Amino acid sequence: MSEGWIKLHRKLLDSRVFANEGLLKVWIYCLCRANHEKNYVNIVTGKGETEVEIRSGEFIFGRKSCSKDLGMNPSTLYKRMQKLEKMGNVNIQSNSHYSIVSICNWSSYQESKNAKEQAKEHASNKQVTGREQASNTDKNDNNVKNEKNNGIPSKQDLIDYFKEKGDMIKEDIPLEADNFINHYEELDWKNGKGNKIENWKRQAGTWNNNYQKYNRKRLKQNGEDEPLPPYLTNYHN
Numbered sequence: 240m241s242e243g244w245i246k247l248h249r250k251l252l253d254s255r256v257f258a259n260e261g262l263l264k265v266w267i268y269c270l271c272r273a274n275h276e277k278n279y280v281n282i283v284t285g286k287g288e289t290e291v292e293i294r295s296g297e298f299i300f301g302r303k304s305c306s307k308d309l310g311m312n313p314s315t316l317y318k319r320m321q322k323l324e325k326m327g328n329v330n331i332q333s334n335s336h337y338s339i340v341s342i343c344n345w346s347s348y349q350e351s352k353n354a355k356e357q358a359k360e361h362a363s364n365k366q367v368t369g370r371e372q373a374s375n376t377d378k379n380d381n382n383v384k385n386e387k388n389n390g391i392p393s394k395q396d397l398i399d400y401f402k403e404k405g406d407m408i409k410e411d412i413p414l415e416a417d418n419f420i421n422h423y424e425e426l427d428w429k430n431g432k433g434n435k436i437e438n439w440k441r442q443a444g445t446w447n448n449n450y451q452k453y454n455r456k457r458l459k460q461n462g463e464d465e466p467l468p469p470y471l472t473n474y475h476n
Contacts, residue, residue, distance in 0.1 A: 245270045246349055255326065258393045259420050261311075265319045268309055269329060272298040273342050275349075284336040291337070296345025300331070300338040322424060391428055392439045394420060400443050406451050419446050 247270075251257050256266050277294045293299065300320070306313040320340070323329045330341040342349070392400075397416035401407050407415060419442075423429075428436050436442055 243275060245273075248348060255391055256323075256328065258391065259424055260394070260417060261315070261421065262319050262322060262424070264309065265311075265316065266323060266328060268305070269298070269323070269340060269342060270349075272305075273340075273345065273349075274298060282337055289336075291339070293339065294341075296342040296349065297339055300340045318425070325427075391436075392420075392443070396439075397443060400440060401447060404444075404447050406447055408454075411450075415446070415450065419443060 247267075256262050273296050274293050275295060277292065279290050280293055280299060281288050282291050282299065291299070302313045302317055306316045309316060320329070320331065324331050327343055329343060332339045332341070394413075394416045397419055398412055401412045401415060423436065423442065430436055430442065
């Protein structure tokens with residue numbers, strides 16, 4: 240599994256996957272696990288074995304073994320795999336014995352090309368005009384704007400926001416940014432009324448206020464500066 244290499248497109252930086260560290264880890268794991276060539280795998284099914292064809296861009300997925308590879312809770316891994324499927328990154332076909340994960344659009348950006356094809360593509364790329372380059376830049380800018388406009392912040396966006404507010408313990412800020420993203424990933428970036436989030440700062444403000452309320456409550460109960468628990472839940476919109 241550690242041999243060979245994969246390709247990562249720069250547009251990954253602007254994706255929802257990149258904004259969630261746990262989801263990004265699972266996604267890269269899937270890319271690294273996927274076959275580059277078709278082969279056959281013997282799998283134990285009940286009392287016997289069966290030979291399963293695994294095509295390019297696919298791999299056998301076992302929740303327990305994969306969660307061990309990732310050092311991740313099996314239920315957390317399963318939720319993140321479901322999220323990747325919902326986002327259109329993977330397809331998962333399961334039966335009572337095993338699951339096969341397929342990377343969507345694998346052939347369009349991962350399959351290797353022979354030297355002649357690579358040389359031809361390289362020569363073609365050199366002929367790209369300045370106008371085409373400018374157009375590509377505009378498209379990239381629009382992708383970033385669209386990502387920001389659909390109510391989904393990056394982790395750094397949240398860190399900067401919480402720092403600007405100045406209400407959180409400094410060491411808690413990165414964790415709270417992760418917690419915020421994980422919480423709303425589970426809700427498919429919808430608020431408590433089931434509507435798509437248009438202004439993430441409004442939700443982050445509620446998160447920040449609840450953090451303060453919880454902290455004050457703990458301090459009052461304990462009469463000391465006690466650190467917050469590792470995960471704050473039950474936030475309301």
